[in-house]
Amino acid sequence: MKFVYDFAEGNKDLKDLLGGKGANLAEMTNLGLPVPPGFTITTEACQQYLRNGQHVDGLAGEIDTHLEALESAMGRRLGDPADPLLVSVRSGAKFSMPGMMETVLNVGLNDASVAGLSRQAGGNDRFAWDSYRRLIQMFGKTVCDVPGHEFEDALHEAKTAKGVTDDVQLDAEDLRALVTAYKKVFVKHTGHDFPQDPREQLDLAVEAVFRSWNADRAVLYRRQERIPTDLGTAVNVVAMVFGNLGSDSGTGVAFTRDPATGEQGVYGDYLANAQGEDVVAGIRNTLPLADLEQLDKTSYDELMRIMATLEGHYRDLCDIEFTIERGKLWMLQTRVGKRTAAAAFTIAAQLVDEGVIDLDEALTRVSGAQLAQLMFPRFDLSGSPESITRGVGASPGAAYGQVVFTSQQAVEVAAEGRPVILVRRETNPDDLPGMIAANGILTSRGGKTSHAAVVARGMGKTCVCGADDVAVSQDSFAVGEAVVREGDVISIDGTTGRVYLGEVPVRPSEVVQYFEGDLDPAHANDPLVAAVHRLITHADEKRRLTVRTNADTGADAARARRFGAQGIGLCRTEHMFLGDRRELVERLILARNETERNEALVALQPLQRADFLEIFREMNGLPVTVRLIDPPLHEFLPSLEELAVKVAVAHEHGRHVEHDEQLLAAVRRMHEQNPMLGLRGVRLGLVIPGLFAMQVRAIAEAAVALAAEGGNPRPEIMVPLVGAVQELETVRAEAEKIISEVAGSSGVRILIGTMIEVPRAALTAGQIAEAAEFFSFGTNDLTQMAWGFSRDDVEGAFFWRYLELGIFGISPFESIDADGVGRLVTIAAEEGRAARPGLKLGVCGEHGGDPDSVHFFHQVGLDYVSCSPFRVPIARLEAGRAAVESEGSDHR
Numbered sequence: 001m002k003f004v005y006d007f008a009e010g011n012k013d014l015k016d017l018l019g020g021k022g023a024n025l026a027e028m029t030n031l032g033l034p035v036p037p038g039f040t041i042t043t044e045a046c047q048q049y050l051r052n053g054q055h056v057d058g059l060a061g062e063i064d065t066h067l068e069a070l071e072s073a074m075g076r077r078l079g080d081p082a083d084p085l086l087v088s089v090r091s092g093a094k095f096s097m098p099g100m101m102e103t104v105l106n107v108g109l110n111d112a113s114v115a116g117l118s119r120q121a122g123g124n125d126r127f128a129w130d131s132y133r134r135l136i137q138m139f140g141k142t143v144c145d146v147p148g149h150e151f152e153d154a155l156h157e158a159k160t161a162k163g164v165t166d167d168v169q170l171d172a173e174d175l176r177a178l179v180t181a182y183k184k185v186f187v188k189h190t191g192h193d194f195p196q197d198p199r200e201q202l203d204l205a206v207e208a209v210f211r212s213w214n215a216d217r218a219v220l221y222r223r224q225e226r227i228p229t230d231l232g233t234a235v236n237v238v239a240m241v242f243g244n245l246g247s248d249s250g251t252g253v254a255f256t257r258d259p260a261t262g263e264q265g266v267y268g269d270y271l272a273n274a275q276g277e278d279v280v281a282g283i284r285n286t287l288p289l290a291d292l293e294q295l296d297k298t299s300y301d302e303l304m305r306i307m308a309t310l311e312g313h314y315r316d317l318c319d320i321e322f323t324i325e326r327g328k329l330w331m332l333q334t335r336v337g338k339r340t341a342a343a344a345f346t347i348a349a350q351l352v353d354e355g356v357i358d359l360d361e362a363l364t365r366v367s368g369a370q371l372a373q374l375m376f377p378r379f380d381l382s383g384s385p386e387s388i389t390r391g392v393g394a395s396p397g398a399a400y401g402q403v404v405f406t407s408q409q410a411v412e413v414a415a416e417g418r419p420v421i422l423v424r425r426e427t428n429p430d431d432l433p434g435m436i437a438a439n440g441i442l443t444s445r446g447g448k449t450s451h452a453a454v455v456a457r458g459m460g461k462t463c464v465c466g467a468d469d470v471a472v473s474q475d476s477f478a479v480g481e482a483v484v485r486e487g488d489v490i491s492i493d494g495t496t497g498r499v500y501l502g503e504v505p506v507r508p509s510e511v512v513q514y515f516e517g518d519l520d521p522a523h524a525n526d527p528l529v530a531a532v533h534r535l536i537t538h539a540d541e542k543r544r545l546t547v548r549t550n551a552d553t554g555a556d557a558a559r560a561r562r563f564g565a566q567g568i569g570l571c572r573t574e575h576m577f578l579g580d581r582r583e584l585v586e587r588l589i590l591a592r593n594e595t596e597r598n599e600a601l602v603a604l605q606p607l608q609r610a611d612f613l614e615i616f617r618e619m620n621g622l623p624v625t626v627r628l629i630d631p632p633l634h635e636f637l638p639s640l641e642e643l644a645v646k647v648a649v650a651h652e653h654g655r656h657v658e659h660d661e662q663l664l665a666a667v668r669r670m671h672e673q674n675p676m677l678g679l680r681g682v683r684l685g686l687v688i689p690g691l692f693a694m695q696v697r698a699i700a701e702a703a704v705a706l707a708a709e710g711g712n713p714r715p716e717i718m719v720p721l722v723g724a725v726q727e728l729e730t731v732r733a734e735a736e737k738i739i740s741e742v743a744g745s746s747g748v749r750i751l752i753g754t755m756i757e758v759p760r761a762a763l764t765a766g767q768i769a770e771a772a773e774f775f776s777f778g779t780n781d782l783t784q785m786a787w788g789f790s791r792d793d794v795e796g797a798f799f800w801r802y803l804e805l806g807i808f809g810i811s812p813f814e815s816i817d818a819d820g821v822g823r824l825v826t827i828a829a830e831e832g833r834a835a836r837p838g839l840k841l842g843v844c845g846e847h848g849g850d851p852d853s854v855h856f857f858h859q860v861g862l863d864y865v866s867c868s869p870f871r872v873p874i875a876r877l878e879a880g881r882a883a884v885e886s887e888g889s890d891h892r
Contacts, residue, residue, distance in 0.1 A: 001044065001058075002042075002062070003041060003042050003044065003045040003056065003058065003059050003062050004039050004040070004041050004042070004045075004059070004062040004063060004065070004066050005017075005018060005022070005026070005039060005040050005042065006038075006039050006066060006069065007022075007025050007026045007029040007035060007037065007038055007039065007040070008026070008029055008030065009026065010022060010023055010025075010026030010027075010040065011023065011026055011027050011030060012024055012026070012027035012314075014026070015094045016043065016094055016231075017042050017043060017044065017234075018040045018042060018043070018092075018234050019040070019043055019091075019092035019093050019094055019233060019234030019236075020092055020093065020094055020095065020096055020335055021090060021091075021092025021234070021236055021333055021335070022040030022092050022234045022236050024333065024334050024335055025038065025040070025236060025238070025333065026040070027313075027334075028310075028331050028334060031309065031313065033306055033309070033310075033331050034328075034329060034330050034331055035330070035331050035332075036238050036239040036240070036241050036330055036332070037070050037073040037074060037238075037239050038070065038087070038236060038237050038238035038239055039066040039067075039069075039070065039236075039237055040092070040234050040235070040236050040237075041059070041063070041206060041234060041235040041236075041237070042234055043093070043094065043231060043232040043233060043234050044232070045059055045210075045235075046209075046210045046213060046232035046233050046234065046235070047230070047232040049207070049210045050210065050211075050213065050214065050232065054207065060203075063202075063203075063206075063237075066237075067202075067237075070085070070087075070237075070239060071085055073239075074239050078108045078198045078199065078202070079108060079110075079113065079197070079198035079199065080113065080116065081112035081113045081115070081116050082116045082119070083116055083119075083120060084108055084109065084113035084116050084117055084120075084198075085108060085239065086106050086107060086108045086109055086117070086131070086239075086240040087107050087108060087202065087237050087238060087239055087240055088103065088104065088105045088106070088107065088236075088237070088238050088240055089103070089104045089107055089202065089205040089206060089209060089235060089236070089237055090103045090104075090209070090235070090236045090238070091103065091209045091212060091213075091233045091234070091235060091236075092233060092234045092235070092236050093213070093227075093231060093232070093233040093234070094231050095225070095227045095231075096335055096338065097218060097221050097222070097225075097227070103138065103142070103277065104135070104138045104139055104142050104143065104205040104208070104209075105131075105134055105135065105138055105240065105275055105277065106131045106132070106134055106135040106138075106240060107135065107139075107198070107201050107202050107205050108198040108201060108202070109131060109132050109135050109198075110196040110197075110198060110201075111196060112196075113198075114128045114129065114131075114132050115128070117131060117132075121242075121245055124245060124246070125172035125176075126170075126171055126172040126175060127242065127244060127245050127246070128172075129172050129175035129176045129178075129179055130167075130170075130175050130244055131242070131244065132175075132179050133175055133178050133179045133182055134275060135201075136151075136179065136182040136183065136186060136194055137151040137182060138277075139194070139201065139204075139205065140182070140185065140186045140189070140190075140194075142205070142208050142212070143204050143205055143207075143208040144186070144189065144190045145189075146185060146186060146189040146190065147189065148428075150185045150188075150189075151182055151185060154178060154181040154182060154185060155167070155178065157181075158170060158174055158177065158178050158181070162174055168273055182194075202237070206235050206237070209233060209235045210232075210233070210235070212233070213232055213233045217430060217432045217433075220432050220433060220436070221432055221455075223803055223809065223810075225459075226809055226810060226852075228809075229809075238332070241323050241325045241328075241330040241332075242275070242323070242325050243271075243273070243274050243275055243323040243324060243325065244273055244274055244275050245273070245325060245326055246273055246326075247272055247273055248296070248324075248326050248327055249272070249273060249323075249324055249325050249326055250270055250271055250272040250273060250274055250295075250323070250324050251270075251271055251274050251275060251278065251321075251322070251323045251324070252268055252269055252270035252271065252286075252289060252292070252321075252322055252323075252324075253268050253269055253319070253320065253321050253322075254266075254267065254268030254289055254303065254307060254319075254320045254322065255267040255268055255317060255318070255319055255320070255337055256307050256308075256310065256311040256317055256318045256320075256337075257311075257317045257343070257347055257350075258343065259317065259319070259337055259338065259339040259340065259343055259457060260339075260340050260342070260343060260393060260394065260395065260396060260457070260495075261340070261342060261343055261346065261396075262317075262339070262342065262343035262344075262345075262346030262347040262350065262527075263346075264350070266288075266289050266290045266304075267289060268288075268289035268320075269286035269287065269288070269289060269447045269450075270286060270287045270288075270289050270291065270292045270295075271286045271287065272287070272295065275323075285445055285446070285447070285466055285468055286446075286447050296324060296327060298327065299324050299327060299328075299329045302329050303322060303329060306320075306329075306331065307320060310334050312356075314334075314336055315351065315356050315357055316336045316337075316347070316351070316365070317336065317337045317339055317343070317347050318334050318335070318336060318337055319333075319334065319335050319336070319337030319338065320333065320334045321333040321334075338454060338457050339457060340373075340395055340396050340457050341369075341370035341371070341373040341374050341396075342374060342396055342528050344365060344366045344367075344370050345366050345370070345371075345374070345528060345531040345532055345535060346527055346528055346531050347365070348362040348363075348365040348366050348531065348535065349362065349527075349530065349531035349534055349535065351365075352534075359534075359535075359538045360538075360542070360884045360887075360888075362535060362538070363535060363538060363539055363542070363877075363880055363881050363884050364881060364884060364885065364888075366535060366877070366881075367851060367877075367878070367881070368851035368854070368874035368875070368877050368878040368881075369851055369874075371511075371532070371536075371873060371874050371877050372871075372874055373397070374509060374511040374528070374532065375509055375511050375512050375515075375870065375873070376397065376398070376509060377398060377506035377507060377508055377509060378398050378495075378506060378507055378508075378509055378510075379398040379491065379493055379504045379505070379506055379507070380504070380505045380506055380507035381504070383505070385491075385500045385502075385504050386500070387498035387499055387500050388479045388482050388484075388499055388500065388501055389467045389469055389470055389479045389498075389499045390467065390496070390497045390498050390499070391442070391443075391444075391464040391465055391466045391467030391468075391470070391497045391499070392446075392447050392453070392464065392465045392466040392467075392497050393464060393493065393494050393495045393496050393497035394447070394450070394452065394453035394456060394457070394463040394464060394465040394466075394494065394497075395453060395456040395457045395461060395462055395463035395494045396462065396494040396495040397440065397461070397462030397493075397494045397495075398462065398491070398493060398494075398504070398506050399419075399421065399439040399440030399461075399462035399491070399492050399494070400419060400421070400439065400440075400489060400490065400491035400492070400503045400504060401418070401419030401420040401421040401438070401439045401440065401489065401490075402418055402419065402420055402421065402486075402487050402488065402489055403421055403423050403477070403484055403485070403486055403487065403488050403489070403490055404420055404421070404422055404423070404434070404438075404486060405422075405423055405424070405472070405474065405475060405477075405486060406434065407422070407430065407431040407432070407433050407434025407435070408433075408434065409434070409486070410422045410433075410434030410435075410437045410438045411433050411434055411437045413437075414437035414438065415437075419439045420437060420438045420439055421438060421439060421440050421441070421442055421490055421492060422434050422435060422437075422438040422440075422441050422442070423441075423442045423443075423470075423472060423477055424441070424442075424443050424444075424452070424472065425443065425444050425445050425472045426443050426444075426445040426446050426450060426451065426452065427441065427443060427450075427451050427452040427455070428451060432455070435452075435455060435456065435459070435461065436459065438461065439461075439462065440461060440462035440463060440464070440492045440494065441456050441461060441462070441463045441464070441465075442463075442464050442465075442467060442470070442490075442492050442499060443463075443464070443465045443466065443467070444466070444467050444468055444469075444470040444471070444472050444477070445465070445466060445468065446465045446466050447465055447466050450465050450466070452465050453465050456494075462492060462493075462494035463492075463494050464492045464493070464494060464497050464498075464499060467479075467497070467499060470499075479499075482501070484501070488501075489501075489502055489503050490502070491503055491504040510526055510528070510529050511528070511529065511532055514529050514532065514533065515562065515563050515564070515873055516559070516562050516563075517562055535877070536564075536873060536876060536877055536880075538880065539876055539877045539878075539879065539880025539881065540564070540876060540880065541880075542880040542883045542884055543876065543879035543880040543882070543883050544858065544879070544883050545854070545857065545858055545862065545863070545864060545865055545875075545879040545882070545883075546566045546567070546842075546863060546864035546865075547564065547565060547566055547864065547865055547866075547867070547872055547875045547876050547879060548565055548566055548567040548568055548569035548570075548623070548625075548842065548844075548864050548865070548866040548867075549561075549563075549565035549567075549568055549569065549866060549867060549868065549869050549872055550568070550569060550570040550571075550572070550844060550848075550866055550867060550868055550869075551565075551568050551570075551571060551615070551869060552571055552572050552573075552575040552576060552615075553611075553614070553615070554614035554615055554617070554618045556869055557615050557618040557619050558618045559869045560869035560872055561618065561619065561622075563869055563870070563872040563873055564872055564873060564876050565622075565869065565872045566622055566623075566864070567619060567622035567623040567624060567625075567714070567864075568615065568619055568622070568623070568624040568625055568866070569625050569776060569842050569843075569844045569848070569864060569865070569866020569867075570625060570627055570718075570776070570844035570866050571615060571624060571625060571626045571627060572627055572630070573608070573611075573626060573627060573628060573629050573630075573695060574629050574630055574631040576607070576608065576611050577604075577629070581604070581607060584600055584603050584604050584607075585600075585604070586638075587599075587600040588600035588601065588604070588688065588691065589670070589688070590663065590666045590670075594689075597688070597689070597690060598690065601690050601691070601694045604694060605694050605697065605698050606698075608694065608695060608698035608699075609698040609701050609702050609705075610702075611698075611702075612626065612698055612699050612702035612703075612715075613702040613705055613706060616702055616703060616706045616711070616713045616715065617706060617711065619714075620706070620711045620712055620713070621711075621712045621714070622714060623714045623715075623716055624713075624714060624715050624716065625716040625717075625718050625753075625774075625776060625842075625844070625866075626695075626699055626715060626716065626717055626718065627718045627720050627755060628682075628685060628692050628695050628696075628717065628718065628719055628720060628731075629684065629685070629691065629692075629695065629720075630680060630681045630684075630720040630721065630755075631680060638663065638667060640664075640667050640668065643660065643663060643664050643667055644664060646660060647660050647661055647664050674790075676781075676784070676790065680720075680721060681719075681720040681721025681722075682719050682720060682721050682722050682727045682728070682731060683721065683727075685719075685731060686727065686730065686731070692719075692731055692734070692735070693734055693735075693738055696717060696734070696735045696738045696739065697738050697742060699715050699717060699750070700715075700738060700739050700742035700743050700748070700750060701742055702715075703715050703743070703746075703748045703750065704742060704743055704746045704748055707746050707747060707748050708746075713748060714749075715748075715750050715751075716750065716751040716752075716753060716773075716774060717735060717750060717751070717752050717753070718753055718754060718755050718774075718776055719731050719732075719752070719753070719754045719755070720754075720755045720757070720778070721755065721757060721758060721781070722754045722755070722756075722758065722761055722768065723758040723760045723761050724760070724764070725764065725767040725768045725770065725771050728754050728768060728771045728772060729771045732752050732771055735752055736752070751773040751774055751840075752772070752773055753772045753773050753774030753775060753776065753840070754768060754771075754772045754774075754775060754776075755775075755776050755777075755778045755844070756768075756775050756776070756777045756778065756782065756825075756828050757777070757778030757779075757780075757781035757782045757785070758781070758782070758785060759782070759785055759786055759824060761828070762782070762824035762825070762827055762828040763824070763827065763828075765827065765828035765829075765831040765832040765835075766831040766832065766834060766835040767835075768832070769831070769832040769833075769835040769836040769839050770835055770836065772832075772836070772839070773836075773839070773840065774839065774840035774841070774842070775828060775829075775832055775839060775840070775841050775842070776841075776842045776843065776844045776866075777825055777828070777841075777842070777843040777844070777845065777862075778844060778845050779816060779821060779825070779843055779845030779846070779847045779848075779853075780813065780845040780846055780847075781845075782821055782824060782825075782845070783812050783813055783816075783817065783821050783845075784813075786817075786820055786821045786824060787812060787817075787820070787821075789812075799811055813846065814846070814850060815847065815850050815852045815853055816847045816850070816852070816853040816856050816857075818856050822856055822860070825843075825857075825860055826860050829841055829860050829861060829862065833861075840863050840864075841861070841862045841863050841864075842862055842863055842864040842865065842866060843857055843862055843864075843865050843866065844866040846867075848865035848866045848867040848871075848875065849865070849867025849868060849871030849872075849874055849875050851874065851878045853865075854875055854878040854879055854882060855878065855881070855882040855885070858879060858882035858883065858886065859882070859886070865879070
């Protein structure tokens with residue numbers, strides 16, 4: 001097995017093997033772009049290293065071979081004190097994980113070669129000692145776990161002693177002294193001197209990058225972004241080029257389009273006399289990329305040409321890292337850039353207009369998760385709130401919350417259910433837990449390419465960066481005379497970059513207004529709204545899956561229809577029995593004889609009929625699946641504990657409470673240890689005579705009434721919690737008799753089916769299909785019963801630990817467990833249709849609106865998904881994307 005590839009040997013399609021960074025360095029090399037020579041150690045080497053306990057047979061020899069070739073190409077040797085070759089060692093996984101894994105620059109430098117590096121740079125001692133201190137700092141923190149703040153403290157002390165505020169104001173002697181201080185920090189924490197053998201530095205740095213795959217922040221980021229845990233990272237070893245050689249050198253990050261909005265133009269950051277990590281770390285505020293034209297027009301013009309080449313080659317927004325070394329431009333990285341949700345839709349539509357991609361491919365460039373972000377509210381600025389400062393709008397959105405100043409505080413406050421804004425001078429990868437917990441992030445340093453900006457955009461978090469008049473201290477920040485303390489509330493606008501004191505009210509997003517048909521005319525020609533319309537329309541044309549909604553009221557049904565719902569996949573009748581009607585249901589359940597039971601049923605029927613008629617009217621012409629009453633009894637009965645206490649207290653005071661005593665006796669008689677597995681669903685309908693009959697009659701009467709008005713009702717009756725075909729046959733026989741009696745010659749047709757939510761139902765689907773005209777998968781209960789989880793209890797009890805350990809990549813209640821629960825769905829679909837070829841199949845659990853789950857249901861061959869009204873557009877988009885991706889796989 002080959003573990004090391006020269007850049008000339010790879011290409012952009014080898015991301016699995018070379019990681020994204022290595023594959024793209026190889027692609028740029030093959031395009032003839034100015035890439036420093038180097039080689040990539042594969043992800044397979046990392047996997048073996050992590051599996052085998054730090055040993056990979058043959059790797060050292062391959063590194064020797066490629067290192068010799070690199071030395072020959074550069075005309076320098078690693079460790080040569082007179083003319084040293086220095087290299088960078090960088091991670092690069094298949095999926096971009098900005099700032100999550102490690103980088104070490106200037107590897108190969110030591111006490112002897114620092115003078116040689118100075119001679120290479122024309123006697124620039126300052127540059128040489130600056131490079132050496134950076135190596136010790138990065139190597140110490142990354143390879144040897146030396147606390148990074150100790151290096152930062154030493155640097156701060158050096159600047160204070162000099163009376164300066166910026167690193168570049170330190171001269172060669174200052175930096176030489178800083179190297180000595182850094183070495184002391186290194187010895188203090190490691191017990192040995194900083195390694196002087198350049199090859200030892202290289203080997204240890206490579207191993208550190210391997211290990212960083214399992215660092216806490218990398219694991220957390222993968223969990224957040226649903227990146228598989230077993231991929232491993234590649235390692236890129238690249239000849240160093242230096243942006244810290246003086247004012248004619250520098251480093252920067254560029255985007256071929258604005259990653260926040262999608263607008264075309266010159267976007268990025270440049271920092272003169274700096275190395276690459278300085279830009280993304282935000283330790284100094286950068287210059288806009290456009291300013292480079294005045295500083296170095298030759299390099300600027302070449303960069304613009306290369307950016308156009310890369311966007312044309314990748315056919316997408318590209319994120320580029322570059323260094324200028326004494327007027328010579330070098331390309332250090334490119335990748336398809338992370339972008340905000342708004343930019344994703346806008347850019348996809350732009351590329352279609354430019355003839356670069358077609359609408360099918362444009363659908364694959366956006367996602368339902370991004371569409372969901374666009375549907376979140378925006379700030380309502382009609383009250384003209386006054387902002388206290390303005391930074392760079394790095395990741396759009398409207399966020400407010402209590403100010404905190406550390407990642408740990410953000411996690412703790414968010415865990416208490418309070419919204420949080422994390423405020424930092426700049427973020428670093430160690431801040432990831434707090435960034436995930438926070439509603440938004442505000443930094444006083446950095447720009448659109450800083451760590452905070454890139455990570456926030458990837459997570460869809462609101463972020464404002466580079467608010468440089470924000471002076472951040474330990475427990476407060478100041479803007480002029482205004483002081484904001486820990487716990488105070490602020491609002492941040494990730495689009496405009498404005499920061500407001502207090503909580504600013506929000507308004508609906510333009511995208512939601514578009515779906516509602518209530519868009520302000522001022523936004524009618526908004527490029528984002530136009531892009532969403534175009535792509536969702538194409539998704540509707542492509543998708544095979546019908547998208548229905550879960551709705552229990554006429555108002556919900558009407559809204560869902562405006563959002564594009566093609567019917568109701570789940571009308572939960574138990575939701576109609578809450579509030580004032582709860583007493584009637586309680587009377588029904590606790591009835592002591594047939595007379596009391598019938599009285600309760602007679603009172604409920606007209607209420608149910610009116611409910612159904614309202615919903616059928618709103619969904620006129622579209623199918624409406626009504627689930628007969630399903631919940632466990634305890635939801636309609638008083639609490640046993642509370643009722644027992646109430647009766648006991650009354651007795652202590654000598655009061656006789658006959659009704660409560662009778663109620664307590666009944667509740668004790670019907671009390672269940674596990675109500676979710678007890679008397680509910682079809683069992684309740686069979687045990688309480690007349691309950692299901694009342695509901696069926698109300699459904700039929702409402703349908704007939706709408707038909708008499710000239711409407712077109714399409715009701716479907718769903719029997720819940722069926723585990724045996726005999727249960728369904730019993731309910732169906734009674735239902736058909738009632739429907740025939742009520743509907744008569746009205747022409748109303750009512751389907752009867754069942755909810756597949758018990759594993760036994762899935763495994764006997766062939767039998768059940770003989771009595772069912774449709775199946776609807778209730779994946780909430782199916783997940784609960786397949787896993788043996790109580791969904792009301794387990795999320796807070798131990799899911800966090802399962803996610804932490806990697807047992808779950810995501811909660812199985814959030815996204816379908818394709819291997820387990822999905823297998824049950826597949827079995828039921830196949831065997832059900834084998835028994836009844838025309839069997840209609842749908843899903844109505846929460847998974848019906850989950851993007852990944854929608855793709856699974858498309859593959860299984862379901863007819864429809866059903867979800868909450870707000871998620872209908874998301875399911876429409878994902879159903880279209882699933883169809884396009886399926887066509888693509890069929891053509892391969």
